[in-house]
Amino acid sequence: MLPLLSVKQFFRDMRSQKLRTLLTMFGILWGTVSIVILMAFGTGLQEYQVQRFKGLGESITIIWPGITSKPWQGLPRGRRIRLTEDDVVMMKKSLPSIKHISPEFPAYNVMLKSHRNNMTALVAGVWPEFSEMRNLNPQAGGRFINDVDMAEKRRTIFIGDELARKLFPGEEAVGQSVQVNGVPFVVVGVMVHKEQNSSYGGRDTRNAYIASTTFLGMYTRRYPNDVVVQSWTPDDMKQTKSDVFRYAAARYKFDSGDSEALSTWDTTEGMRFFLTFFGAFRLFLVGIGCLTLVTGAIGVTNIMNVVLEERTKEIGIKMALGAKPSVIMTQFLFETFLITAIGGLIGLGIAVGIISLFNMAEPIEELGRPTLHFIHAVAAVGVLGLVAFLSGFFPARRASRLEPVKALKLY
Incomplete structure (x- = not known):
C-alpha cells in the first residue's frame, strides 16, 4: 500500500506546489537531455575519428x-x-x-x-x-x-x-x-x-x-x-x-x-594516445552534463524540504500513531524518485528524439553521427537513480528523525 499512498501524496504535493515541482522536473529533464546528448556526441565523435585513424592502416x-x-x-x-x-x-x-x-x-x-x-x-x-x-x-x-x-x-x-x-x-x-x-x-x-x-x-x-x-x-x-x-x-x-x-x-x-x-x-601507439585523449574528452562532456543535472538535484532537494515543512504535523501524527521512521523515510525517498523518474524519462525520450533527428541528416564533417549505446542509457538511468537518492536522502532522514511531540507542537 505504501507505494500507492506515496503516489497519491506525491500528486497532492504537486498540485499544491505546481510551479516549483514543474521547474524542478524541468531541471532534471534538461540535465538528462544534456548528459545523454553529450555522451552520444562524444561517442559518435570518437568512433568516427577512430575509423578515420584506422584509414592509415592498422598495426x-x-x-x-x-x-x-x-x-x-x-x-x-x-x-x-x-x-x-x-x-x-x-x-x-x-x-x-x-x-x-x-x-x-x-x-x-x-x-x-x-x-x-x-x-x-x-x-x-x-x-x-x-x-x-x-x-x-x-x-x-x-x-x-x-x-x-x-x-x-x-x-x-x-x-x-x-x-x-x-x-x-x-x-x-x-x-x-x-x-x-x-x-x-x-x-x-x-x-x-x-x-x-x-x-x-x-x-x-x-x-x-x-x-x-x-x-x-x-x-x-x-x-x-x-x-x-x-x-x-x-x-x-x-x-x-x-x-x-x-x-x-x-x-x-x-x-x-x-x-x-x-x-x-606506429599506429598502435598513436591509437593508444588517441583513445586516451577521447576517453578524457568524453569524461569532460559527461561532467558538463552532470553539472546540469546537479542543478536539477538541488531543486529536488529544495522542494522536498518544502514538502517536509508543510507536512511536519502530518508526520508527527503518523509517528504518534506508530509509524516507524523507516516508513517515513521510505515515503519521502519514493516521492523523490517519482519526481526524478518523470523528469528523467521525459528527458531521455527527448534526447533519443534529438539524436534520431541528427542521424536522419547527413553526418556533420569531423563530428560523425551521435551514437547512443544501450550502456549509455543504462548509465543515464543509474546516474538519475543516484541523483534521486542523494536529493531525497537528507530531507527523508530529517523527516524520519522528527519527534512526534515537537512535530505536533510546530503546527
Whole structure:
C-alpha cells in the first residue's frame, strides 16, 4: 500500500506546489537531455575519428632515416642511417615478426594528364603488399599493383578515388590512359573511398601508386623515403620494431638501443594516445552534463524540504500513531524518485528524439553521427537513480528523525 499512498501524496504535493515541482522536473529533464546528448556526441565523435585513424592502416610502423645519437664501437655519433630496398628484402626474409613490409619511394607534385584534365599529385613507388597495410582497397573491376607489374616493370597505376574523379569526371577510370610526367600509364585500379584523419604524404584519396621497380626506372633514387612495416597483431608491434632495430644496428653498426638512429611512428601507439585523449574528452562532456543535472538535484532537494515543512504535523501524527521512521523515510525517498523518474524519462525520450533527428541528416564533417549505446542509457538511468537518492536522502532522514511531540507542537 505504501507505494500507492506515496503516489497519491506525491500528486497532492504537486498540485499544491505546481510551479516549483514543474521547474524542478524541468531541471532534471534538461540535465538528462544534456548528459545523454553529450555522451552520444562524444561517442559518435570518437568512433568516427577512430575509423578515420584506422584509414592509415592498422598495426603498422613507418620508419624514416635517422641520425645516431650515441658513439658505437669507435664510430662517432651523428651518422645518418638509411635503409635500402635490399634491406627491406632481407628483413622480409629473416624477421618472422613482420607480416608485411614495403619500401615507399614518393615523388611530389608529379604532373598527371588524362584526355580530360591534368593535375599534380604524389606518385609513390611501392610493393604489392602496401595495399593491404595501408587499406588501399580497389573498387570493383580494378586491382592494386601486383607481382607481375613488379617483375616486368609495367606502367600500371593505382589512383585514389578523388584523383580519379578529377582526372576522369563522370567516366570509368579503370583501363584509361594517364600520363605521368609525360610517360603513359594504364589505370588498373581506383581506391575505395575511405575516411582518413592522419597521413604523412597527403590523403590517399589524392595519391597515386606504381610498382617500385617501375618508379626506379623513371627516377634515380638510392634510398626509399620510408619503409612501412606491419606486425601480425598490435601486441606484436613492440617486438617487430625491436627486430628491425636489431637488424639495422648489425647492418650499419650502431647501438640497437639508439632510438634516434631510425625515426619511427606506429599506429598502435598513436591509437593508444588517441583513445586516451577521447576517453578524457568524453569524461569532460559527461561532467558538463552532470553539472546540469546537479542543478536539477538541488531543486529536488529544495522542494522536498518544502514538502517536509508543510507536512511536519502530518508526520508527527503518523509517528504518534506508530509509524516507524523507516516508513517515513521510505515515503519521502519514493516521492523523490517519482519526481526524478518523470523528469528523467521525459528527458531521455527527448534526447533519443534529438539524436534520431541528427542521424536522419547527413553526418556533420569531423563530428560523425551521435551514437547512443544501450550502456549509455543504462548509465543515464543509474546516474538519475543516484541523483534521486542523494536529493531525497537528507530531507527523508530529517523527516524520519522528527519527534512526534515537537512535530505536533510546530503546527
